[in-house]
Amino acid sequence: MKSDVSVITPNPKTSGGARWNYLAAWGYALEQNNGDEAKAKEFVTKLFKNVPVLDSGARGSTTTFVERGIGDVLIAWENEAFLALNELGKDEFEIVVPSISILAEPPVTVVDENAKKHETEEVAKAYLDYLYTDEGQEIAAKNYYRPRSEEAAKKYAKQFPEIRLFTIDEVFDGWKNAQKTHFDDGGVFDEIYKP
Amino acid sequence: MADKRKRHRVLPGFGLSMGYTLIYLSLIILIPIAVLFLKASTISLAEFWDTVTEARVVASYKLTIYTSFIAAFVNAIFGTLIAWVLVRYDFYGKRIIDALVDLPFALPTAVAGIALTTIYAPNGWIGQYFESIGIKVAYTPLGIMIALTFIGLPFVVRSVQPVLQDLDQQYEEAAATLGANPLQIFAKIIFPAIFPATLTGFALAFARALGEYGSVVFISGNMPMKTEIVPLLIITKLEQFNYAGAAAIAVVMLVFSFVLLFLINFWQWKTTKKYQVS
Amino acid sequence: MGITIKDVSKAFGTFQAVKNVSLEIPTGDFVALLGPSGSGKTTLLRLIAGLEGLDSGGIYFDDIDNTYKSIKERNVGFVFQNYALFKHMTIFENIAFGLKVRPRKTRPSKNEITEKVNELLKLVQLDHLAKRYPSQLSGGQRQRIALARALAVEPEVLLLDEPFGALDAKVRQELRHWLREIHQKLNITTVFVTHDQEEALEMADTVVVMNFGEIEQIGSPEEVYQKPESAFVYSFLGRVNEFRDSEVASESDKISYIRPHEIVLRKILQGDSIVSEVSHIHVIGSTVRIELRRYDTNDLFEAEMSIDQYQKMGQVKKGDILYAEFKNIVVFDKNSENKLNHSGKSGIRNSLKSKLI
Numbered sequence: 001m002k003s004d005v006s007v008i009t010p011n012p013k014t015s016g017g018a019r020w021n022y023l024a025a026w027g028y029a030l031e032q033n034n035g036d037e038a039k040a041k042e043f044v045t046k047l048f049k050n051v052p053v054l055d056s057g058a059r060g061s062t063t064t065f066v067e068r069g070i071g072d073v074l075i076a077w078e079n080e081a082f083l084a085l086n087e088l089g090k091d092e093f094e095i096v097v098p099s100i101s102i103l104a105e106p107p108v109t110v111v112d113e114n115a116k117k118h119e120t121e122e123v124a125k126a127y128l129d130y131l132y133t134d135e136g137q138e139i140a141a142k143n144y145y146r147p148r149s150e151e152a153a154k155k156y157a158k159q160f161p162e163i164r165l166f167t168i169d170e171v172f173d174g175w176k177n178a179q180k181t182h183f184d185d186g187g188v189f190d191e192i193y194k195p
Numbered sequence: 196m197a198d199k200r201k202r203h204r205v206l207p208g209f210g211l212s213m214g215y216t217l218i219y220l221s222l223i224i225l226i227p228i229a230v231l232f233l234k235a236s237t238i239s240l241a242e243f244w245d246t247v248t249e250a251r252v253v254a255s256y257k258l259t260i261y262t263s264f265i266a267a268f269v270n271a272i273f274g275t276l277i278a279w280v281l282v283r284y285d286f287y288g289k290r291i292i293d294a295l296v297d298l299p300f301a302l303p304t305a306v307a308g309i310a311l312t313t314i315y316a317p318n319g320w321i322g323q324y325f326e327s328i329g330i331k332v333a334y335t336p337l338g339i340m341i342a343l344t345f346i347g348l349p350f351v352v353r354s355v356q357p358v359l360q361d362l363d364q365q366y367e368e369a370a371a372t373l374g375a376n377p378l379q380i381f382a383k384i385i386f387p388a389i390f391p392a393t394l395t396g397f398a399l400a401f402a403r404a405l406g407e408y409g410s411v412v413f414i415s416g417n418m419p420m421k422t423e424i425v426p427l428l429i430i431t432k433l434e435q436f437n438y439a440g441a442a443a444i445a446v447v448m449l450v451f452s453f454v455l456l457f458l459i460n461f462w463q464w465k466t467t468k469k470y471q472v473s
Numbered sequence: 474m475g476i477t478i479k480d481v482s483k484a485f486g487t488f489q490a491v492k493n494v495s496l497e498i499p500t501g502d503f504v505a506l507l508g509p510s511g512s513g514k515t516t517l518l519r520l521i522a523g524l525e526g527l528d529s530g531g532i533y534f535d536d537i538d539n540t541y542k543s544i545k546e547r548n549v550g551f552v553f554q555n556y557a558l559f560k561h562m563t564i565f566e567n568i569a570f571g572l573k574v575r576p577r578k579t580r581p582s583k584n585e586i587t588e589k590v591n592e593l594l595k596l597v598q599l600d601h602l603a604k605r606y607p608s609q610l611s612g613g614q615r616q617r618i619a620l621a622r623a624l625a626v627e628p629e630v631l632l633l634d635e636p637f638g639a640l641d642a643k644v645r646q647e648l649r650h651w652l653r654e655i656h657q658k659l660n661i662t663t664v665f666v667t668h669d670q671e672e673a674l675e676m677a678d679t680v681v682v683m684n685f686g687e688i689e690q691i692g693s694p695e696e697v698y699q700k701p702e703s704a705f706v707y708s709f710l711g712r713v714n715e716f717r718d719s720e721v722a723s724e725s726d727k728i729s730y731i732r733p734h735e736i737v738l739r740k741i742l743q744g745d746s747i748v749s750e751v752s753h754i755h756v757i758g759s760t761v762r763i764e765l766r767r768y769d770t771n772d773l774f775e776a777e778m779s780i781d782q783y784q785k786m787g788q789v790k791k792g793d794i795l796y797a798e799f800k801n802i803v804v805f806d807k808n809s810e811n812k813l814n815h816s817g818k819s820g821i822r823n824s825l826k827s828k829l830i
Contacts, residue, residue, distance in 0.1 A: 011417055011431070013431040013434060013435065014427070014430060014431050014434050051418075052334060052416065052418075053334045053416040053417070053418070054416065054417040054418055054419070055412075055413075055417065056412045056417060056427065056430070060412075060413065063309075067313070067316075068312065068313070068316035068317070068318060068319070068333070069316070069317065069318040070316065070317065070334070179435075183435065184435055184437075185246075185432070185435065185437060185440065190251070193251065193419035193420060194250070363555070363557070365553045365554075365555060365557040366557050366559060368524050368544075368551070368553070368557070369551065369553055369557035369559075369622075370559075370570070370574075371524075371544045371545065372522060372524070372544055372549060372550070372551040372623070373570050373571035373574065373622065373623075373625075373626055374545050374571050374574055374575060374626055375545075375570070375571075375574040376545070376574070379574045383559075383570075383574070384559060387561040388560070388561065
């Protein structure tokens with residue numbers, strides 16, 4: 001971690017995407033230091049000390065980095081990074097892929113109670129199923145989301161660099177614990193900014 | 196009292212209109228605020244105290260108050276100047292400028308925030324020149340002040356404008372015939388006349404700035420201890436489902452704002468009372 | 474200090490407020506600028522003070538050319554129509570204002586200022602009000618304070634714009650005498666603007682009658698009243714009956730005037746008189762005004778007499794027939810409005826159409 005490289009990432013307190021960024025960095029450091037939590041904390045602390053602007057959302061950070069030219073590195077989801085590159089041309093920015101990162105899975109589910117109330121259970125379930133059809137997976141891949149179906153994954157393998165991925169359950173024992181340890185008031189993240 | 200006679204008014208309906216006033220104020224202001232206090236009271240006093248005195252929260256109070264104060268102060272001066280120009284001079288495009296003054300009211304604050312950030316960022320139209328002389332505007336308290344100045348401007352202009360319009364030029368002429376120079380005329384005649392209005396505009400702009408969120412979050416950089424404003428901290432608490440904590444901070448700001456507005460109003464009332472028609 | 478105004482003109486946009494006005498005011502004179510609203514009298518006063526810049530001409534105080542001097546340099550005292558007392562200052566502070574704003578070099582000491590203000594408060598007989606604010610004073614008191622404030626800077630010329638316009642009749646009467654007294658005491662050249670002919674005639678040494686931006690006549694109150702030089706001056710100064718002849722074609726460009734008190738009414742025909750019917754009787758204190766309708770032309774006119782004369786004439790009521798003798802008819806040319814002649818007695822019984830103003 002170089003101290004003169006400034007990093008752009010949103011505020012994990014207000015941005016969900018930022019929490020993934022934070023956890024990815026944490027997991028990466030754990031991996032590098034053989035599971036040493038203190039080292040991981042040190043790494044993440046150093047990382048956030050190099051953040052000059054903490055936007056309230058992920059898109060805000062992308063804007064800050066791309067439009068305002070602030071910072072040297074933007075931590076972003078893979079699909080966001082590809083999108084930014086597409087928008088601005090490949091020679092503007094370089095995508096750096098870490099050796100290991102977190103598997104960020106946007107959750108999708110049917111909320112039974114609400115669907116029942118609105119009498120839309122069928123449509124909702126159909127939509128959910130559609131997402132995992134070949135067609136649905138293809139659309140996801142085209143938008144730079146890693147597809148889950150093997151077929152689509154194979155087809156778009158070239159598009160996505162090889163990377164080792166860990167899940168939030170493996171390293172942080174689920175969201176609930178991650179939120180509590182890291183992001184709640186008085187959590188690890190707050191300690192980083194303790195004066 | 197024996198001789199307390201019923202006062203006759205030209206327009207009847209005091210009871211009715213007062214009733215509406217109370218119901219309206221209750222629905223719009225009093226009940227929401229009461230709920231806020233209720234929510235804040237769900238945590239213990241010790242918790243409350245810890246929440247509102249945490250170093251980061253205290254830093255955000257300081258930042259919010261001092262950037263708001265400076266923004267309101269700058270507006271008090273330049274807003275008065277704009278009001279002066281709009282009232283006293285006739286020029287081409289005056290109506291357009293007059294309409295421009297209200298724009299900060301009409302524009303969604305997020306739009307203002309993004310636009311200001313674009314301009315004052317280190318690579319922005321204006322920001323690059325500040326950058327070249329080593330002054331950072333966006334992502335610093337200075338940037339916050341600019342956003343707060345933007346949203347507060349109409350308050351001062353619209354407070355001072357009608358008062359200036361009513362200010363008879365005879366007073367200035369009288370001072371001139373008595374030998375006062377332009378500076379003395381402004382300091383001793385015009386300023387005392389418009390000061391209460393400027394003060395009102397200042398108070399409104401200040402109060403507005405204390406609660407401003409939309410435009411500030413884009414330009415402030417939101418760095419804890421440095422450029423984190425109180426409303427952002429409140430949103431942060433809400434994002435963590437810490438409603439009571441958010442309410443606690445909100446209550447502190449609310450009480451502070453109320454006391455401040457009350458004091459300013461009281462001061463204004465005292466300064467004008469003695470020479471208003473008795 | 475005397476004031477000389479030479480060919481002064483002033484326009485506001487396309488409106489010519491003052492047209493080529495020349496006027497000579499000797500030192501110590503008490504001058505009334507009299508005219509209807511829009512006649513340019515206030516503009517002329519403001520031009521003298523320097524509150525307006527002139528378009529052409531020159532203004533001199535004695536031999537000093539003040540044409541382009543600032544208000545400050547002219548050293549005039551100006552009393553505004555609505556007094557323009559500073560609301561946020563006490564009466565004392567108001568009067569002291571002109572002394573306090575002086576540059577340090579010429580500013581009197583604090584004690585001197587206090588002394589001067591108290592002296593002025595005594596002059597205007599309001600020394601007990603020093604600590605009040607203007608809003609706590611009556612109109613008449615404010616007017617006196619406005620004058621005291623103007624006098625504090627020891628002006629060489631005192632200018633007053635409609636000084637008593639906003640006051641009720643009784644206070645106005647009091648203040649007129651009081652202002653005259655002050656003028657006599659201080660002997661400052663004083664110019665005041667008024668639209669009230671009675672006020673002008675009662676107070677001024679010299680009356681300047683203005684109309685449409687021009688001076689109609691300059692003279693003593695007696696001169697302008699007794700020997701008006703134009704139909705305007707005649708009709709503006711005092712009540713007047715106007716007669717337009719229509720029956721004699723050759724004289725259609727003439728207008729005749731007669732003042733109500735120059736009409737003698739009798740119950741018996743005597744000399745050249747016009748038969749008229751009484752349509753109204755107004756008793757106003759010591760004077761009586763009778764409105765009459767001419768039998769020959771059916772036009773209305775007004776006659777005025779003292780209550781003594783009215784009582785001597787005997788019982789008169791609405792509908793009675795009276796004989797009116799016109800004592801002093803004045804005839805002006807209709808177009809130029811120049812005076813043609815003063816005729817002694819009326820010989821116009823059959824050739825006049827009368828109209829009451």
